[in-house]
Structures are given as structure tokens and as C-alpha cells.
Amino acid sequence: MTDLLQPTGSSAAVGSPGPAPRAGWRAWLRRAAPALVLLLAAVLPWSTLSLPGLFEGPLNSPGTLQLLAVCLVFGGLALGYDLLFGRAGLLSFGHALYIAAGAYGVDILVSHYGWDLWSAAAMTVLAAALLAALLGSVALQTSGIAFSMVTLAFAQVGHIVINRDPGGLTGGEEGLPLASAGLPAAFVGVVNTVNLYWLALAFLTVVVLVVHTIDRAPLGRTLTGLRDDERRIAVLGLSPYRLKLLAFVLAGALAALGGVTYALVVGGASPHVASSELTLSLIVMAVLGGAGTRWGAVLGGILYAYLDQRLARLGGSLPGPLGEPLFVLGTLFILAVYFVPGGLAGLGGRLEPVRRALGLRRDRAHPPAGTP
């Protein structure tokens, strides 16, 4: 048996210098892929390519750029939420509160008090982080479903307050448009939509850098440990409460940053950003993409936001319930929970056996051709 296999083994060894550089090249491509995608996304506004079916105008038209900007913002928001949900295992139903804090905070400071954008943004993110620390310290006294309920209730209070329009600050149900007078000229006007697109891309990059840095740091592994077995972390002498609070505050700050970006991209804040539906859709995004994976939530967020906007625009032309974006997305989500448990990011791994079977068949087909 072994003798028979020997020749093929040696021929593979002879052939190995060939594939080895190719494997190295492939590994390099794998590592560089995110940077390449980022580069591609950054230069995209110079393309006049038209993708009929996918987008209404050419890629560099303001409409398409705004749609893409919203997609990128939601990619970042979903990954920020996944820091809590997929990594630390905290099922918060109140994440929308911090997004709303970001959107309304910067909007109120700029439109009502005439702050300049950057100091307003910094102040807002700081305040939202403080709010997250305060509410998180109460909510994390509980765990499991009770934690979900408490965060849901806190966020609901935010939603109610925003809808009641206290002191004419939030504009109630109408929302609060962002006063363009207080903004840098680069962010005003349809011509400058491209700058908003880059801003959204920058936000997504920041979130990816922060979350991936945490993933690689001991903190990331500890958070995953908390998700899997909290008692074990406690036995190791670490404080689960403090670590969870840290993750909660970080996620809150990232959400607020996303809220700021969102308010700039869509030109204001509306009560919808504070609603529990927004948190639910973040969960849908994370699960659809693959919770706890490196790129899953980003992909899920981008895909969800894209479908949501496209379906809403196509709504009139589709028959019956298909015209409701939430019907399509909700059904898609239920199917994903059943049939694609790892989400989009897990899809590659699930197809691996198929690919290997195909690859094996090809290998088996080769030797007979080569031996004669």
C-alpha cells in the first residue's frame, strides 16, 4: 500500500515548490483583502459605472452615494452592537438609546445652541458614554432575560421623551432637521454627498479597528469567555461585572458615534432612531451576518440596510406583502435562523464539505490522466 502511494507522494513533494508561493500569495491576499476592499470603497465615488438592477443611478450619483453611506453606517452600528451581543453575549434590547443619544445630541447642540460640529460630536459621544456607564451599572445588576428587559425599558423611556418634545428640543414626532448653518461647508449640499460617503466609510473603519483590536487583545478573549461561561471568568479572579460594564460603555460610545454620523448622512434625527424596532433590526443584522464573527455583522448591516432602502423604493411595484420591506426582511431572518445558523459569515464553512468533495473528485480525476 505504502509503496504504491510513494510515487504520488514524491511527485507532490517535487511539485510543492510550485504551489507554496501561490499559497503564500493567497495568504497575503487574504490578509490584505480588508485593506483592498477599503481602498476600493474609498475610490468608488470616482467611478461612473452604472449597475442597473442594483442602483438607480451611476455609482457616483448623490442618490447612490447616500444609499451606500447609510449602508456603511449600519455596517458599523451592527458591528458595534455585535461587541455586546456576539462577543460578550449580552442581549441588549436598548442599543437604540445610544444611537439616538448620538443623533439627537449632535443635532441639538448644532441646531439649537450653534456649537461647531466637531466639538458637538466629541461632547455627544462623551455624554453618551457617561449615560451608558450610568444605565449599564444598573442594568448589569441583572442578567439574562431580565437584563434584556431592563435595557428595553430604559430605551423605551428615551423613545417616549423624544416623542414628547421636551422644551421644543427634539421636535417630537416630526424629528429635528440638522441646521446646515452650523455645519462645515464640506458637508452641506447635494454636491458634497461624496464627503458624507467618506465620513460613513471612516466611521465604519473606526468601528472595525476598535472591535478587531479588542478581539485580538486579552479583553476580547475575556469577553468571549464571559459569553460562554461567566462563572469560570469569575473563578479566574476577574470581575465579570466590570468587564461587562466596560463592553457596554464602549458599545454605547460607538453607537453614539454612529448616531452622529447617521444624523449627518440623513440630515437630521427622527424618533425612529430611538425606537425598539431599530434595536431589533440591529439584532437581525448581527444574526443574519453571523454574530461574533470578524466580518459577519458588518456584512449583515450593509446587506440589511441595502435591502431595506431598495425594497422601500421598489415597494409600490411589488405585489402584496412583498412591498413591505419588513415582511421580506423578517421572513428572511426567520429562515436564516433555521437554515443558516452561522449567518452569512458561516456560509463559507458550511460549504466547505461540498467544496472539498468537489476538490477531491478533481484530485482523483487527475492521477489517471497523469500516470500513463
Add this chain to the structure above:
Amino acid sequence: MSTVVLLTLTGLGLAALYFLIASGLSLVFGLAGVLNFAHGLFLSVGAYATWWAAPRWGWLPALAFGVAVAAATGALVELVLIRPLYTRHTEQVLVTVGLSLAGVALLQSVWGADARVFPRPSWTSSVVGVGGAQVPADRFLLIGVAVLVLLGLLAFLRFTRYGLIIRAGVENRAMVSALGIDVRNAFTLVFAIGGALAGLAGILAGMYFSSISPGQGAALLIFAFIVVVIGGLGSVAGAAGAAVAVGLLQQFVNYYGTAGAGDVSVVALLAVVLLLRPTGLAGKVATA
């Protein structure tokens, strides 16, 4: 004095709605461990079924039809969607979240997003004088129905075989299974009961607010969640007590405080209860 009477009765009417929604939620959570976000959908389904049937068949058959449709929806959801995910609680929650989004959108695509005027028997819009206050008659209907349901549920749980299985299952599900009883039939039953009560709540809410809309269920559901957590997961009596506390607090603070303060004070009550008694007022099973 008359204001206090009116506020009390209105608060109790609201508490009746919360109780009808929360008791089903609480039983479902206590027994099956499922946090059911689709409960608001059962409520809307019941309300729309009655709204559809009332002009055709008259009021009482329409009421029965609405409750039956909501109960069937609950049982169907358990059989088709929840059961295959047995013991995977996070996935179960996610499925009910997806269902609540898709279901509300489906209702919206069929009957539109706008509120519809809800039909009601003429006597419910009359007023009754109590202690100098003019109280709308539908408040008494709400309170009466809720009290009947509470007594019926307690009797069912205490005196029937299935009630015994449900109580035992809330206490310790693994042990009930180990004794050779198929708890999953009880799951379906609890979902059907929860659905029926939610449907009833939807119909009564339609009369209370005199209109229905697809999103109404979700708005009530959040307060029902709060009631469930305050009352203690899995406890029907706890849900009743918490519903009364929440309903009264909300009405009184909303009247005497600024607008919206009542909702905020309910959340504050939740925070206080959870910090002092993390398992709720009557709770002993909130381990999940």
C-alpha cells in the same frame, strides 16, 4: 374625589389590558422559557379578526372568532416555529423577533398602516355615575373580563390535570419530563392560552382606544413585559398584582405630573423592583 375615582377606574381598566397580555407572556416564559416578542402579533391578529367579522356576523360571534383565531395563531407558532428550536432559547427569541417584524408588516400590507375605527356595542360607550364621577362603561367591562380571566386561570392551574402539569413545569421542567409526561403538549397549550388572552386583550384594547392599528400590539407589549418582570416570571397572580400597580401608577402620575412622566415612573418602578428583588414580586423561577 370624582377625579380620583375616574383615575382609579381608568387605571384599573388599563391594568386589565396589561394583565391579559402579561399573564400569557408570563406562563409562556415560565414554562417554555421563551421570551415571546410575537405576543403583540397575537394581539393584533385577534383584534383584526374581530374587526373583520363584526360587521358580517354580529358582535358576540365576532368576539369568539377573534379569540379563536388568536389562539390558533399561538398554537401554530409554537408547533411550526418554536418546537424545532427546543432548548435553544436565544434562537427562539430571535425567531419571535423576526415573526413580530414580519407579522406586523403583513397586517400592514393587507389593511394599511393607518388606524381603523373599531366597532363596539353601543352600551360600552355610555357613561356610569360612580361617586360623582362619570366613568365610561367599557372600563367596567375591561375590569370584569380581567377578573373573570384571573379566576378562571387560577382555577384551571389549581384544579385540572393540565394546570398541574403547567405548574410543575414552571417549577422544574426537567423533573416533569423525567416522570414521563410530555411537557411539549403543555407548551402548545400554554401558547394557545396566551394567544387567546392576547387576542381578547387586543379586542378590548380596540374598544378602549376605539381604534386598532398594526403597531398597537407592540406598544402595549413593552408595558406587558415590564409587568411580567415586576410580577415575577411564570406567576399569574404576580402578573395581576404588578398590572394593577403599573396601571394605577401610570394613570395617576400622567394626570398629576407632566405628560409622559407616568411611563417614566413605571420604568423607575421596574428598576427599583429589580434592584431590590431581582426575581420580581412573586418570583422564584427567574433563572434564565
